Amino acid sequence: MPKAPRRPPQLRGRIFRGSVAVSRGLLTRNDLRSSAWRPLFRDVYADAQLRVTHRHRCTAAARWLLPSGAAIAGRSAAVLLGVTGVPADEPIDVLVHHRRLVGGGQPAAGQRRGPAVGLRVHHGDLAPEDVIDQAGVPVTSAERTCWDLARWCDVVEAVVVIDALLAGRVTEIPTLRDYALARAGQRGWRALLRAVDLADPGAGSPQESRTRVRLVLAGLPRPETQWVVTADGRFVARLDLAWPQFKVAVEYDGLWHNDADQFHRDRRRLNQLLGGEWIVLHLTARRLREDFPGFLAEVRAALHRRGHRSRA
Structure with a gap:
């Protein structure tokens, strides 16, 4: 053996x-x-028997790889601020001052050192007030994290994380807007304002955020999130995205639909809505990934049928 x-x-x-x-x-x-x-x-x-999370890797990187004055940033900072869903093996976002090195120590004369494998290193100015201490780990503040996300990611993915930070009450929309305006003229301030204008603390999941933002960017009116439908004062359903004035809704069918009982309950409550003259359109992960234009056309047609007229 x-x-x-x-x-x-x-x-x-x-x-x-x-x-x-x-x-x-x-x-x-x-x-x-x-x-x-x-x-x-x-x-x-x-x-190897430890279930390593992205948070574990952030803590290890901060302890052994970061130079003085650097901080965990971006999506990785969002994880340390309470956001879930970032894969364990995704590279750690790190923000360092210009000319600082990552990986520990100074290179010998004539040698060059690249960033450590497993880190996604960004360089820029980092003010002391933009860094907070999370159990001994230097992390960019929620506001700085959102600013960096708006600069480093496309607007949809930036809003996904900003939604989660807002939902966790780590920051607020007025605070983020003030932060952006205080940096008017600096790279990324307009991108942050745009992301904040699209953000919504009511988003129930990253996929719901992606769906909502893509619908709005396509020119549809902004939907309400987690809209509660009642009948005779009784709760009927909570909708992921809804245009209540048109009685049109979008439901994202997530992985929890592997639960047959939950799927049954969900479909039963949606049948009640259909009986109440709501149009409920279902979006799966596959359609979001492979046929969003087709789904967009269905939503647009449903809204048009209920009286919405797009602006010329």
Whole structure:
């Protein structure tokens, strides 16, 4: 039988520097190559039995790779501020001052060092007030995070994260608008204003955010989020996106529809809406990805049928 990999108790369930573990005699270099350990960054390893999240990787990068004055930023900062859904293996967004290095230490004379593998490094000015401490990790503030997202991402993906930060009450639309206006003339301030104007704290999921923003960018009137329908004072349904004046709604069919009971309950309540003369259009992940123009045409036709007239 093959020999089981060494798993010292001091390292179980932990993230650690490989060189430190070797210097202390806990592991050898060959041990680090075994299936017991997972490399995260250069010389940074995790117990393979640990479910490593994006937050874990952010913390490890901040502890061992970031130079002084740098901060976790962008989508990674949003994770540390409470946003979920960012894949564990997505590169860590890092913001550093110009001419600083990432990866630890200064290069020797005549040598050049690139960014550490697993990091997405951005360079720019970083004011002290734009950095907060999250359990010992330097993270860009919610407002700076939104500004960076508006500069680094397309508007749809920026709004997805801004929606989540608003829903988590980490920041507010007036605060973000003031932040952008205070930086008028700097690169990205208009992009942040645009993203804020499209944002909505009522979004129930990233896919709902993507759907809403793409519909609005296509010229449709802005829908209400999480619209509650009642009949005779009784709750009937909560709709993902709705144009109540036209009684047209969009429901995003997410992964939870794998739950047959939930699917049944959802369809029953939507039948009540159809009986109440609502038009409810369903959007799946596949259609959002592969046939959004076709779905857009259906929504446009439904709104037109109910009396909406697009502006010339």
